[in-house]
Amino acid sequence: MKNLLNTIKEAVINKKRKEIESLVDEAVEAGIAPDLIINEGLIAAMEVVGEQFAVNDIFVPEMLASALTMKMGLDRVKPLLTSGNQPNRGTVLMGTVKGDMHDIGKNIVNMMLEGAGFKVVDLGVDLTVEALIVEIESLKPDLLGLSALLTTTMPEMERAIREIGEKGLRKNMKIMVGGAPVSKSFAEMIGADGHGADAGEAVALAKELILK
Numbered sequence: 001m002k003n004l005l006n007t008i009k010e011a012v013i014n015k016k017r018k019e020i021e022s023l024v025d026e027a028v029e030a031g032i033a034p035d036l037i038i039n040e041g042l043i044a045a046m047e048v049v050g051e052q053f054a055v056n057d058i059f060v061p062e063m064l065a066s067a068l069t070m071k072m073g074l075d076r077v078k079p080l081l082t083s084g085n086q087p088n089r090g091t092v093l094m095g096t097v098k099g100d101m102h103d104i105g106k107n108i109v110n111m112m113l114e115g116a117g118f119k120v121v122d123l124g125v126d127l128t129v130e131a132l133i134v135e136i137e138s139l140k141p142d143l144l145g146l147s148a149l150l151t152t153t154m155p156e157m158e159r160a161i162r163e164i165g166e167k168g169l170r171k172n173m174k175i176m177v178g179g180a181p182v183s184k185s186f187a188e189m190i191g192a193d194g195h196g197a198d199a200g201e202a203v204a205l206a207k208e209l210i211l212k
């Protein structure tokens, strides 16, 4: 099992787009749990890719090629996470803040939330606060999830939370935040209702916040 997960990780690092789908299928057929495939295969690879980028071993095109390979792998696991008849636990609006194009983490959180019975409306990436407000007013979600992967876009979270509050839209909606650079203390500082470090924490937090 370790070997196969390692092969998946290497395939993402080495951008093996032709091989990734069959490798993930093989892992599924071997009975490896989807969350292990995601965490120890796919996400573990992106950590290595991030380190390689940070020291100029690779550049944006290579980082993007690995990200695309990872997405192909994720798409093979997705049906396993979202199947089954679940009760509707509430509606979650999700998006990545303005200026930020990273969506892999958000998409994994979405899959896990759907798998746990939430209705997820994904607003995509590079979201302006104005666009967010329009969607909140029309969809009236129970929970808003904001993702940021760049330190330079973290202030957008703060702005979104402030402006959504000023519009009086937080009475019936909680806000959770996440993304690699976002910490619990940052979440508290900007007035979010909660922070999740990974998709598992995001699901636990969503259950807790929607019950409140």
Ligand code: B12
Pocket (backbone or CB within 6 Å): 043, 046, 047, 049, 050, 051, 053, 054, 060, 061, 063, 064, 067, 099, 100, 101, 102, 103, 104, 105, 106, 108, 109, 144, 145, 146, 147, 148, 149, 150, 151, 152, 176, 177, 178, 179, 180, 181, 195, 196, 197, 198, 199, 200, 201, 202
């Ligand atoms: C893949 C990647 C890209 C891809 C993104 C593809 C895509 N569609 O997402 C591409 C090539 C486009 C890209 C571009 C850039 N990137 Co980039 N990228 C990465 C990389 C390697 C992986 C990110 C990732 O997908 N991780 C895997 C996922 C699963 O993890 P995650 O996002 O953290 O999500 C988990 C949790 O955080 C949490 N979570 C996430 N969102 C949410 C939301 C909520 C509500 C909750 C509760 C939880 C939660 O749950 C997730 C699942 O466990 C990271 C390195 C890294 N280690 O993070 C750099 C990284 C984030 N990128 C970086 C940079 C600098 C850039 C660029 C500026 C590069 C450039 N010069 O152009 C551009 C910016 C583009 C833009 N405007 O956004 C830097 C950021 C540095 C910083 N201090 O801000 C990093 C850290 C690389 C590095 N080491 O320097 N990037």
